[in-house]
Amino acid sequence: MKLAIDILEERISDVMASVAGREGCAAIVRPTTDAKFGDYQVNGIMSLAKELKTNPRKLAEQVVEKLDLSDICDKPEIAGPGFINLRLKTEYLTARLLEVNADAVRLGIEEISKPETVVVDFSGPNIAKQMHVGHLRSTIIGDCICRTLEFLGHKVIRQNHIGDWGTQFGMLIANIERRSHQALQGKTIGVIPVHLAEFEDFYREAKQLFDTDENFAERSRAAVVGLHSGDQAWIGRWRALVTQSEKHYQYLYQCLGVKLIHDDIRGESFYKDKLADIVKALQKDGLAEESDGAICVFSEGFKNKEGERLPLIVQKSDGAYLYATTDLAAIRYRVGELKADRIIYVTDARQSLHFEMVFAVARKAGWAKDNIDLVHVTFGSVLGENGKPLKTRSGENVKLKELLDEAVQRANAVVKEKNPELSEEEKEIIAKAVGIGAVKYADYSNNRTSDYVFNFDRMLAMDGNTAPYMQYAYARIKSIERKSESKDVNIETELAGVKELNLSEPAEVDLAKCLIRYGEAIEAAASDYRPNYLTSYLYELAQKFSVFYTNCPVLKAESDKRPTRLLLCDLTRRTIKHGLSKLLGIEVVEQM
Ligand code: ARG
Numbered sequence: 001m002k003l004a005i006d007i008l009e010e011r012i013s014d015v016m017a018s019v020a021g022r023e024g025c026a027a028i029v030r031p032t033t034d035a036k037f038g039d040y041q042v043n044g045i046m047s048l049a050k051e052l053k054t055n056p057r058k059l060a061e062q063v064v065e066k067l068d069l070s071d072i073c074d075k076p077e078i079a080g081p082g083f084i085n086l087r088l089k090t091e092y093l094t095a096r097l098l099e100v101n102a103d104a105v106r107l108g109i110e111e112i113s114k115p116e117t118v119v120v121d122f123s124g125p126n127i128a129k130q131m132h133v134g135h136l137r138s139t140i141i142g143d144c145i146c147r148t149l150e151f152l153g154h155k156v157i158r159q160n161h162i163g164d165w166g167t168q169f170g171m172l173i174a175n176i177e178r179r180s181h182q183a184l185q186g187k188t189i190g191v192i193p194v195h196l197a198e199f200e201d202f203y204r205e206a207k208q209l210f211d212t213d214e215n216f217a218e219r220s221r222a223a224v225v226g227l228h229s230g231d232q233a234w235i236g237r238w239r240a241l242v243t244q245s246e247k248h249y250q251y252l253y254q255c256l257g258v259k260l261i262h263d264d265i266r267g268e269s270f271y272k273d274k275l276a277d278i279v280k281a282l283q284k285d286g287l288a289e290e291s292d293g294a295i296c297v298f299s300e301g302f303k304n305k306e307g308e309r310l311p312l313i314v315q316k317s318d319g320a321y322l323y324a325t326t327d328l329a330a331i332r333y334r335v336g337e338l339k340a341d342r343i344i345y346v347t348d349a350r351q352s353l354h355f356e357m358v359f360a361v362a363r364k365a366g367w368a369k370d371n372i373d374l375v376h377v378t379f380g381s382v383l384g385e386n387g388k389p390l391k392t393r394s395g396e397n398v399k400l401k402e403l404l405d406e407a408v409q410r411a412n413a414v415v416k417e418k419n420p421e422l423s424e425e426e427k428e429i430i431a432k433a434v435g436i437g438a439v440k441y442a443d444y445s446n447n448r449t450s451d452y453v454f455n456f457d458r459m460l461a462m463d464g465n466t467a468p469y470m471q472y473a474y475a476r477i478k479s480i481e482r483k484s485e486s487k488d489v490n491i492e493t494e495l496a497g498v499k500e501l502n503l504s505e506p507a508e509v510d511l512a513k514c515l516i517r518y519g520e521a522i523e524a525a526a527s528d529y530r531p532n533y534l535t536s537y538l539y540e541l542a543q544k545f546s547v548f549y550t551n552c553p554v555l556k557a558e559s560d561k562r563p564t565r566l567l568l569c570d571l572t573r574r575t576i577k578h579g580l581s582k583l584l585g586i587e588v589v590e591q592m
Contacts (some may be wrong), residue, residue, distance in 0.1 A: 001099055001108060003519045004072060005029055005040065008086065012042055015066045019059070020052055029086075030472060031520070037079065038087035039513060045082040056082025088513065092241045094501040096516045101498075101571050107578060109519040111153030116341035119157045119334045120146050123260055124347070126163035127245045127267075128172050130199055131252055132397035133390050133454070137379045139390045140440050140585070141448055142257040142346040145377065146532045147583050152526055157338055161330065162267035164242050167320065170224035175206035177223070192244050199245065218408050242269075255404055255436060257585035263590055271329040275321040278328050279314050287364055293317030299360040302353075312357040324358055331362045335372055342373035344529070349378035349449070377529045380451035382443075390454050404436060408587075410456050411435030414468070419591060433587035434460070434468050440586055441467035444531035445539075452500065465539040467586055468559040470576060473542035477573040480554060487555045491566055498563045507548040511568050522583070531584065538579045545572045 012027035028044035045063065049056035060078045067076060072092045077085045122142020125131045131139075142158075151155045179191045193202040209216040230522030246262070253260045254293035279295055282288035288297050294309035304310050314325045334340045345355055355376040356490045362368040384390040390398050412431035415422070422430070442459035445466075446452040462468050484491050503509050521537035524530070545568075580586040 001096070002035045002110065003523070004092070004096070005031070005520050007072065008040060008042075008069065008211055011069060012063065012067060012084075013044075015063050016048060019062050019066065020048055025074060031517070032085065035510075037083075038077070038085040040086040040088075042076075042080075042084035044084070045084065049082060060084055064455055068335075080186075080320070090503060090509070093509070093512055093516065094503060096376070097501060097512050097567075097571070098215065100508070100516055100518075101225060101328055101567055104574075107242060107518060107571075107575060108516075109151075109522060113155045115155060117155045117157065117339050119159055119338055119340040120149075120346065121159045121161050121344065122146075122346035123249075123258070124140045124161040124163065125249050126170075127242050128193075128199055128203055129245075130197075131312070131400040132295075132586065133248055133382050133400060133403060134397065136382065136403075136439075137252070137348065137443060137448070138346045139258055139260075140443055141257060141377070141379060141529075141531060142344075143256075143260070143585055144444065144534075144583060145344060145346065145526075145529050146259065147524060147585065148526045148531075148534075151583065152522065157334075157340070158260055158264040159334070160265045160267070162246075162265055164267035165269040165326075167224050169227060169238055169241075170220040171206040171210040171216075172203070172241060174220040174223045175202065175209065176237040176241065177219065178209075178216065192240055194244065196352055198483055199248070241266075251399055252404070256440065257436070257587065259585070261479070265334070266330070268323075268326045271326045271333070274329040274333070277536075278332070279321070282314060282361070282365060285365060287361065297361045297364075299357060299364065302357055302360070310357070312361055324354065324361075327354075327358045328362060328367065331358070331374075332367045335368055340372065342375065343368075344375045344377055346377045346379070349380060352378060364515055375529070377448075379448040383451050383453045385453060385455065386552065387453070404439065407439045407456065407460075408432050408435035410460055411438065411468075414460055415592065418462075422591075430589045430592060433589050434471060434592070437467035437580070437586040440584065441470070441535060444584060445535040448530060448531055465535060467580075468592070470538055470542055470580060471586075471589055472592050473545060474573060474576045474580070474588045475590060476549075477545075477569050477576075478590050480569055489555050489566075494563045494566050495570060498567055501564045501567065502561055503564060504561070505548075505552050507551045508564065508568060509543075511541075511544045511548045511572065514541050515568070515571050515575060517577070525583075534579055534583055538576060541572060541575060545569075 009029045012029065013025050016025035016027060017023055026044045029040050029042055029044050032038055032041050036453055045060045046056045046158050049059045052059065052512055057078060060082045064076045064078060064084060065140040069076065069086065072089060073086045074089055079085050096108070120142055122145070122396075125135050125140040140305040146156045146158055175190055183191050190198065192591060193199045211217075222232050227238055229447070250262070279288065280359055282297055283295070288295050290296070291311060291435075294311075294313050294317050295315040296313050300310045302310040312324050314328070315321055331343065333341050359368070359374045359376075362374070363370070368374055382390045392398055408431050412427060415427050415430050415434065419427070442454075444450070458464075459466055460468055462472060481491060501512075503512055503571055518537065518541075521533055525533040548568065552561075552565055554562070554569060557565050577588050580588050
């Protein structure tokens, strides 16, 4: 069944079109901000009135007169300069609620009618470097976008565009060679870093040698040449490094509950043999030109502060290709081979200009025709308490692994305090769910385009819009189930028999209305790529549940009220679980 908001939008838009005598009117139905105005309001009348040069209130009256929403709403009310307020009928509400309840898998939310093939490019860490807090946002926001679009019925193809190619690998594999020589002489034990921390040292060591030791620098350059010409020894070292480093981020994906697997990797190296062709094609079409020895594409509308044309450099004067060249090849591959209808890039806002320019060139070159959606989903920075990008005391990027470890540790302390009777093992499982969940949820709950301050205490607080609060709300409903046994209430039997609902208390109606709006929240989150619409919804739901549970006894309710209330509890629990675990990838726990 369609969502109420979509049915209303369609029907009212149709009536507006017939009143206006033209196609394509938009009712713009939105949830009201204050329940005293009803549940939804129609915002589209004013602009249509302006266009028709008529009085908006009068237009609203004409629309209302022709409108038949009697199966869904009470009589529409005109308010203010020309809003139409709508209130859902109890019969509609109960019918919809029963329908949502009956759908164990999708909670009454339909798949969209026109699924697309959507490529989502996210995470993209760089090889031989530890993932740091900067990779957190792309990784988890991208994951949530994938999960949400997939749930709505799109075919989602995840692409992990890792940084696994480039001249910096010369010094890294030269260092592997150097270390293996030493190992043969019994000097070094580890040739390739295994543990996370060793990667940093390894990288630093290579860099330092490159800067100070001419022989090593020479060997590094030879390594780059070797890599490019496909020399097996150098390729072997490079591959070993990539494999080792991939283990590290696969481990983090697993910790974070992020669905990215080995097969999703199409790193920069994947495109290396396609780059010459990209440049050639651009030159052939007359789109690229030489400028200061480099091959550049100048697209309309890109100027620097001095008003000079901004180039997208696709090949440097020394012949090397760039980040942009690879991204052009990736677009060509994703449209041509993966058959993408839409490509979404999840990176921080600092890459905006890069993607704008890449998109412009891909369009001009015909690699992404107008029917292909190219979307850059940006996000702000994670800040420390001082309002500056989060760093360690010594000024380094905070490693993601360390951050997550600390979150789990702190969550463990919270769990211990709240529930000392639990076994160590149980505590650990809960602490993991709460700690990782808290970090993710805090990130999701912020408007993604803003920066946010990373604060363990706040994200682990039991009250407010946090993961622990949501997980607790879930566990609390679970505890009603546990209690029911001692009270001799058989929830399953009572729920199985529910054919009609008895929504009488305002808190019940409020909760019921919130429950049937889950699909709206998902749609909104998907169309704007904003996970905070999901967290806001879940938080609102948990709050409404809390009011309901305070005001309406459940297990002790009279027999004519109890089935409805049990259903409200159960559906709230399932909705929270679906939102957290299916869409946000945050685990729920049975008790806290
Ligand atoms: N490796 C890049 C970074 O760390 C992210 C890759 C984003 N994706 C892309 N197609 N450029 O910033």
